Amino acid sequence: MNESRASRLDLIVTPAIGLLLAVLLFVVWNYSDMDPTTERILEPANLARQLQQQLILAFWSTLLVIIVAIPLGIMVTRGGARGLKNTMVGFLGLMQAIPAYGLIVLFFVWLGQGATTVILALAAFSLLPVLRNTIVGIEQVDPSVIESGKGMGMTPVQRLARIELPLSVPVIISGIRTATVITVGMGALAFLIGGGGLGETINAGLKLNRPTAIFVGAALVALVALAFDFAGALAQRYLHPKGL
Amino acid sequence: MNAHDLDPLHEPRALIELVNVEKTYPGAEQPAVRDLSLAVREGEILVLVGPSGCGKSTTLRLINRMIEPTSGSIIFEGADVTNTDPNKLRRQIGYVIQQIGLFPHRTIAENIGTVPRLLKWDKKKTAARVNEMLELVGMDPSIYGPRYPRELSGGQAQRVGVARALAADPDVLLMDEPFGAIDPITRDRLQNEFLRLQAELKKTIVFVTHDIDEAVKMGDRIAILREQSIIAQIDRPEVILTDPADDFVENFLGSGAILKTLTLNRVRDLDLAPVPPVLPGASRTQALAAVEESSSGVAILLDAQEHPVRWVDRRSLDNAAKPIEQAGRSVNVMLQPEDTLQDALSAMLQTSTGMSVVVDGRGRYLGCVTIESLASLLVQTQNGAA
Numbered sequence: 001m002n003e004s005r006a007s008r009l010d011l012i013v014t015p016a017i018g019l020l021l022a023v024l025l026f027v028v029w030n031y032s033d034m035d036p037t038t039e040r041i042l043e044p045a046n047l048a049r050q051l052q053q054q055l056i057l058a059f060w061s062t063l064l065v066i067i068v069a070i071p072l073g074i075m076v077t078r079g080g081a082r083g084l085k086n087t088m089v090g091f092l093g094l095m096q097a098i099p100a101y102g103l104i105v106l107f108f109v110w111l112g113q114g115a116t117t118v119i120l121a122l123a124a125f126s127l128l129p130v131l132r133n134t135i136v137g138i139e140q141v142d143p144s145v146i147e148s149g150k151g152m153g154m155t156p157v158q159r160l161a162r163i164e165l166p167l168s169v170p171v172i173i174s175g176i177r178t179a180t181v182i183t184v185g186m187g188a189l190a191f192l193i194g195g196g197g198l199g200e201t202i203n204a205g206l207k208l209n210r211p212t213a214i215f216v217g218a219a220l221v222a223l224v225a226l227a228f229d230f231a232g233a234l235a236q237r238y239l240h241p242k243g244l
Numbered sequence: 245m246n247a248h249d250l251d252p253l254h255e256p257r258a259l260i261e262l263v264n265v266e267k268t269y270p271g272a273e274q275p276a277v278r279d280l281s282l283a284v285r286e287g288e289i290l291v292l293v294g295p296s297g298c299g300k301s302t303t304l305r306l307i308n309r310m311i312e313p314t315s316g317s318i319i320f321e322g323a324d325v326t327n328t329d330p331n332k333l334r335r336q337i338g339y340v341i342q343q344i345g346l347f348p349h350r351t352i353a354e355n356i357g358t359v360p361r362l363l364k365w366d367k368k369k370t371a372a373r374v375n376e377m378l379e380l381v382g383m384d385p386s387i388y389g390p391r392y393p394r395e396l397s398g399g400q401a402q403r404v405g406v407a408r409a410l411a412a413d414p415d416v417l418l419m420d421e422p423f424g425a426i427d428p429i430t431r432d433r434l435q436n437e438f439l440r441l442q443a444e445l446k447k448t449i450v451f452v453t454h455d456i457d458e459a460v461k462m463g464d465r466i467a468i469l470r471e472q473s474i475i476a477q478i479d480r481p482e483v484i485l486t487d488p489a490d491d492f493v494e495n496f497l498g499s500g501a502i503l504k505t506l507t508l509n510r511v512r513d514l515d516l517a518p519v520p521p522v523l524p525g526a527s528r529t530q531a532l533a534a535v536e537e538s539s540s541g542v543a544i545l546l547d548a549q550e551h552p553v554r555w556v557d558r559r560s561l562d563n564a565a566k567p568i569e570q571a572g573r574s575v576n577v578m579l580q581p582e583d584t585l586q587d588a589l590s591a592m593l594q595t596s597t598g599m600s601v602v603v604d605g606r607g608r609y610l611g612c613v614t615i616e617s618l619a620s621l622l623v624q625t626q627n628g629a630a
Contacts, residue, residue: 148345
């Protein structure tokens with residue numbers, strides 16, 4: 001009950017904050033004094049390119065995380081892989097303890113510069129929430145439900161597809177939501193290793209001391225993150241199994 | 245004393261057999277089930293009962309191979325199934341557990357259709373079967389079919405659990421403390437319903453409980469198990485109650501063994517006393533005539549659905565100021581034919597007349613039972629058993 005009320009609140013609060021931010025952005029964009037440097041930084045064509053890069057980075061890294069973390073989570077919750085599960089969750093927790101900045105640099109040293117390196121770094125960083133939620137989601141399924149499925153002659157694959165996964169969907173999606181917000185936020189650091197993104201605008205604003213540019217860049221990043229989060233909230237709402 | 249001592253000519257064929265089955269869990273020193281041989285006969289309810297930890301659930305779960313035996317073999321319908329595909333075996337055996345385990349994300353209809361779907365029945369056949377099953381357990385398919393499990397009460401969920409287990413018409417039903425998590429009043433009703441169902445369906449049932457009263461009520465035969473699932477005694481309940489094999493069985497039965505014989509017989513075994521019914525709309529004269537005719541001086545007022553509503557006697561009818569519908573005392577306690585004599589006794593003790601009304605499954609009036617008829621049946625049984 002609580003969870004559904006919370007997700008309904010998500011569907012209102014997230015767009016409300018987004019709208020507020022958009023209005024602020026509109027006001028700043030139209031009414032602040034812009035010197036030629038700021039105007040050059042905030043060149044619309046530049047912003048559009050960076051926004052697109054930001055979206056692409058977030059999209060691919062999230063997709064990569066989903067493709068890797070969910071099957072991995074399923075695998076380690078099968079009997080006989082308990083040891084592997086703990087080792088893996090521990091290792092990924094360690095990865096998350098490395099600052100995002102450091103992780104991107106480490107990946108740069110390993111793979112060189114470019115968007116692919118950024119996507120891989122983002123995916124590595126946001127793997128844990130999806131993996132952990134997949135494991136938790138599957139493990140919180142009432143054992144008596146699985147037992148009765150087994151007792152009626154469901155094969156392990158049928159039990160997974162018809163019982164365990166559908167019942168863990170809400171938890172898994174909330175993990176994916178966390179991951180997307182991380183990838184969008186961290187994507188602002190992509191410029192460090194030539195991955196582009198709105199970080200370029202923020203960085204230029206910082207270096208050249210142009211607060212308007214900093215605000216516009218940061219607000220756009222926040223709007224992208226909110227948009228992804230809202231999409232996640234919608235998915236949670238509409239993919240939630242009926243009857244729960 | 246065990247099953248093999250009974251006359252083999254009259255023994256129905258065994259549908260399930262455990263032959264020298266042993267189960268030792270990895271790392272355990274002692275086996276959980278030691279060298280168990282057990283035959284379940286076609287059409288009987290065999291109750292496995294014993295103290296907790298005696299291995300009765302393990303034994304049950306060995307039958308559908310939810311637990312794989314360490315050694316020994318399992319014979320199902322004449323074929324050795326010890327090494328066949330366990331999923332195929334389980335689709336032929338109904339399975340009901342205490343927690344029921346309904347799929348919360350599936351409707352009641354989908355839940356009941358689980359095994360038919362696994363067996364790839366076509367949709368029409370499955371839907372028809374689901375409706376039939378819901379009706380069988382007394383639930384309206386159009387109301388309950390589209391609902392989800394969380395909308396059901398505990399008793400309803402248990403009924404759906406039984407309906408789901410019966411959906412593919414298995415010959416065998418395994419029930420692991422099916423009524424264990426249900427309040428006593430609902431449990432009693434579900435037990436009666438289930439016995440009524442079983443009288444119709446004649447399934448072969450293995451039923452696990454830790455409650456000796458439930459065992460006596462439900463079982464055609466009872467196997468009393470001690471540690472490591474060793475059979476202390478297996479026999480008909482009346483034999484176990486009157487002739488326990490050893491001290492273990494005697495202790496397990498407890499001190500109330502004689503009172504428990506009250507749970508062996510049902511209300512339907514009693515002679516119904518002729519207490520005449522007064523139909524709705526009857527005149528005062530007609531009602532008085534009925535009371536006169538009654539040997540006990542009372543009559544039962546029925547409503548339009550033939551449900552008994554009031555006890556009336558001469559004195560209550562003499563009060564002309566009151567309409568007949570309000571004469572006498574209301575009928576509060578009603579028995580059903582499946583109720584045990586224990587239920588009957590406590591019902592009778594609640595009425596001043598020492599009589600209790602008996603109704604059928606739909607609540608229609610069948611007759612009355614008296615404390616005298618109960619006493620005479622008990623004397624007969626005692627003489628018969630001695």
